[in-house]
Amino acid sequence: MDSAKDLIPKDKGDEETAGRLVGCSYEEVKPIVGELLTWIQDGNWPIAHLVGRFLSTIAGNLTSEIVTILQSNDGAWKYQTLRWLVEDHPLVPEVRSELLRLINTPSRDDIEEDIPELAQELLRRDGG
Numbered sequence: 001m002d003s004a005k006d007l008i009p010k011d012k013g014d015e016e017t018a019g020r021l022v023g024c025s026y027e028e029v030k031p032i033v034g035e036l037l038t039w040i041q042d043g044n045w046p047i048a049h050l051v052g053r054f055l056s057t058i059a060g061n062l063t064s065e066i067v068t069i070l071q072s073n074d075g076a077w078k079y080q081t082l083r084w085l086v087e088d089h090p091l092v093p094e095v096r097s098e099l100l101r102l103i104n105t106p107s108r109d110d111i112e113e114d115i116p117e118l119a120q121e122l123l124r125r126d127g128g
Contacts, residue, residue, distance in 0.1 A: 004032045009039055009047050018050035026058040033058075037065055040084055041077040052084035059085040063092055070098040075113035078102070082118050091126040099123050 007029060009017045018039070021029070029036060039051040055062070062085060069081045086095060099119040106116045 004029055008032055008035050009051070012039075012042075012045035012047055015047055015050060018047040018054075021051065021054040024054070026061045029058070030061075033062065033065060037062075037069065037081075040080045041074065043076075043080050043083075048080065052080065056084050056088065059089050063094055067094050067098055070095070070102065073107065073109060075107070075109035075115055078110065078115050079113045079118065082115070082122060086122055091122065096123070096126070 007017065007021055007024065021036070036051055036055060039045065040048050040055065042048060043052075059066070066081055066085050070078055072078065086099075091099070099122060102110055102119045103116045103123075110116060
């Protein structure tokens with residue numbers, strides 16, 4: 001691999017490139033994290049599960065990116081982010097705050113994607 005850019009999938013079916021993420025460290029992908037996060041926007045894309053599984057291993061380093069996605073207008077991306085990057089990890093205060101906001105003031109898109117229910121489930125699971 002010449003650079004981190006070589007780890008960015010070329011299209012939603014680029015399983016070969018997505019598969020090369022396995023075993024990479026956060027430091028290796030730090031320059032391309034934003035681009036990698038876009039590949040979990042749609043859970044139906046063939047590489048979404050590969051990229052999501054990898055991002056889950058470095059989720060502890062992605063708090064600001066997670067918060068930015070949770071503040072976006074993209075309900076499907078929020079859902080995938082909660083499932084891949086939040087669900088199996090302890091909640092940090094910034095993410096907990098966003099979950100409460102999504103429960104208390106969800107957008108129409110959030111409601112259509114069942115975000116308030118998922119946020120409630122994650123808070124309950126984390127003891128809150």
